[in-house]
Amino acid sequence: xxxxxxxxxxxxxxxxxxxxxxxxxxxxxxxxxxxxxxxxxxxxxxxxxxxxxxxxxxxxxxxxxxxxxxxxxxxxxxxxxxxxxxxxxxxxxxxxxxxxxxxxxxxxxxxxxxxxxxxxxxxxxxxxxxxxxxxxxxxxxxxxxxxxxxxxxxxxxxxxxxxxxxxxxxxxxxxxxxxxxxxxxxxxxxxxxxxxxxxxxxxxxxxxxxxxxxxxxxxxxxxxxxxxxxxxxxxxxxxxxxxxxxxxxxxxxxxxxxxxxxxxxxxxxxxxxxxxxxxxxxxxxxxxxxxxxxxxxxxxxxxxxxxxxxxxxxxxxxxxxxxxxxxxxxxxxxxxxxxxxxxxxxxxxxxxxxxxxxxxxxxxxxxxxxxxxxxxxxxxxxxxxxxxxxxxxxxxxxxxxxxx
Amino acid sequence: xxxxxxxxxxxxxxxxxxxxxxxxxxxxxxxxxxxxxxxxxxxxxxxxxxxxxxxxxxxxxxxxxxxxxxxxxxxxxxxxxxxxxxxxxxxxxxxxxxxxxxxxxxxxxxxxxxxxxxxxxxxxxxxxxxxxxxxxxxx
Numbered sequence: 001x002x003x004x005x006x007x008x009x010x011x012x013x014x015x016x017x018x019x020x021x022x023x024x025x026x027x028x029x030x031x032x033x034x035x036x037x038x039x040x041x042x043x044x045x046x047x048x049x050x051x052x053x054x055x056x057x058x059x060x061x062x063x064x065x066x067x068x069x070x071x072x073x074x075x076x077x078x079x080x081x082x083x084x085x086x087x088x089x090x091x092x093x094x095x096x097x098x099x100x101x102x103x104x105x106x107x108x109x110x111x112x113x114x115x116x117x118x119x120x121x122x123x124x125x126x127x128x129x130x131x132x133x134x135x136x137x138x139x140x141x142x143x144x145x146x147x148x149x150x151x152x153x154x155x156x157x158x159x160x161x162x163x164x165x166x167x168x169x170x171x172x173x174x175x176x177x178x179x180x181x182x183x184x185x186x187x188x189x190x191x192x193x194x195x196x197x198x199x200x201x202x203x204x205x206x207x208x209x210x211x212x213x214x215x216x217x218x219x220x221x222x223x224x225x226x227x228x229x230x231x232x233x234x235x236x237x238x239x240x241x242x243x244x245x246x247x248x249x250x251x252x253x254x255x256x257x258x259x260x261x262x263x264x265x266x267x268x269x270x271x272x273x274x275x276x277x278x279x280x281x282x283x284x285x286x287x288x289x290x291x292x293x294x295x296x297x298x299x300x301x302x303x304x305x306x307x308x309x310x311x312x313x314x315x316x317x318x319x320x321x322x323x324x325x326x327x328x329x330x331x332x333x334x335x336x337x338x339x340x341x342x343x344x345x346x347x348x349x350x351x352x353x354x355x356x357x358x359x360x361x362x363x364x365x366x367x368x369x370x371x372x373x374x375x376x377x378x379x380x381x382x383x384x385x386x387x388x389x390x391x392x393x394x395x396x397x398x399x400x401x402x403x404x
Numbered sequence: 405x406x407x408x409x410x411x412x413x414x415x416x417x418x419x420x421x422x423x424x425x426x427x428x429x430x431x432x433x434x435x436x437x438x439x440x441x442x443x444x445x446x447x448x449x450x451x452x453x454x455x456x457x458x459x460x461x462x463x464x465x466x467x468x469x470x471x472x473x474x475x476x477x478x479x480x481x482x483x484x485x486x487x488x489x490x491x492x493x494x495x496x497x498x499x500x501x502x503x504x505x506x507x508x509x510x511x512x513x514x515x516x517x518x519x520x521x522x523x524x525x526x527x528x529x530x531x532x533x534x535x536x537x538x539x540x541x542x543x
Contacts, residue, residue: 021506024505025502028417029498032496032501047472048473056480057473057476060479060480157502
């Protein structure tokens with residue numbers, strides 16, 4: 001791998017130990033994957049934030065680093081709402097450890113915005129062809145597929161290294177030839193809303209880490225593409241997908257239709273909604289409804305606010321979003337919280353230990369459906385956003401989830 | 405134990421020079437879950453090194469697996485003084501590569517002679533990943 005004189009100097013340790021280790025990580029990954037050089041990045045989104053995931057091991061490592069990041073950098077969701085952790089049932093001990101992790105990142109110049117939807121943040125936008133080092137799987141998928149930016153699936157330490165150096169190794173999805181689709185997926189029915197999450201959940205295992213090219217009957221919107229990508233990145237390892245005639249690479253690049261074609265029929269999509277975990281079959285009731293995986297957009301918050309307006313929920317309801325989006329739309333947050341639901345910032349049902357306190361969760365996310373049973377040891381059911389609100393209103397006297 | 409000197413070229417992944425006794429595993433290792441970060445002992449019952457300590461050994465194993473948190477566990481092992489002195493992989497992957505670098509543990513892979521054919525438990529080897537070779541000192 002070719003290094004500039006300046007990069008060689010950093011690697012030899014002349015710029016300090018933290019930067020030496022950082023560039024060593026980038027070079028090692030570049031060597032493993034056959035990169036020719038390092039390339040500048042526009043921003044970094046760093047995983048390895050929730051104390052639940054990285055524990056004391058991760059906290060120790062981050063705390064020992066010195067220096068400042070060279071590009072705008074933000075964080076993955078943490079294990080709790082950084083302000084209202086107490087209302088979520090988080091212990092003071094966990095909170096203290098979590099705050100230490102955030103403080104350690106802040107010391108390195110990382111902005112402590114904890115979200116899986118960095119593309120909604122002010123001053124964090126991406127354009128076609130921008131190179132970045134992001135590490136939350138759904139954010140990677142959205143950046144690559146929906147925005148046409150370029151990122152690999154960075155791990156926590158490699159994203160932080162890229163942020164400290166301001167560069168990443170040039171391989172994988174940074175290269176145009178690695179972005180071509182290798183499998184087709186033809187969907188034979190119309191899809192809307194959470195159907196895209198169901199589709200992603202269904203297809204991820206078969207697609208694995210390949211690049212799928214979708215042929216759809218109708219044109220999806222941004223939030224629908226977000227749900228599709230998030231689900232595929234969780235049930236599979238999809239970091240980039242294309243939708244024929246819709247996503248930027250599919251419009252700008254020329255590539256043929258891959259030979260292997262997976263056909264998805266309506267009954268398969270419906271099957272995801274009908275899936276019942278054993279606990280539900282034995283009569284367990286949903287005791288938590290969790291929305292906002294990935295974090296809600298302004299449109300999604302508005303939609304949930306309309307559905308909950310002047311209603312009262314009968315169960316614990318989390319609506320997860322980034323703090324910045326919540327602060328930009330206090331009118332939606334207010335309407336949602338007046339129903340008794342909680343607008344949870346900085347975290348989500350997957351990475352917070354607070355969700356482990358429940359017996360049966362209902363979600364509108366294919367990603368949450370894939371992760372919650374394993375990571376939180378809580379069985380999960382899947383439904384549309386309307387189904388979820390309907391379930392949330394049960395037991396409160398307000399049983400109409402249609403806002404009527 | 406006979407003194408020998410055989411130098412085998414290899415690929416450097418994490419830089420450094422170290423020397424130690426070989427410990428061979430034919431199983432992939434998930435540092436998160438398979439190893440106790442406080443003691444350096446393999447705690448996974450299904451693992452071929454179950455019950456053995458990896459402390460100060462030149463650990464030979466095919467590659468890493470499992471959670472990316474494994475990188476941080478290597479760092480913890482190192483801070484607790486129970487990390488391997490060096491590691492040799494058949495083919496390194498990012499979890500172990502990143503873990504080795506942040507912990508300062510020399511790591512090499514792609515030895516020109518298959519380590520399983522030429523190294524045995526207890527042999528003493530030197531890993532020089534600055535210059536890209538593994539040297540067998542005693543076998």
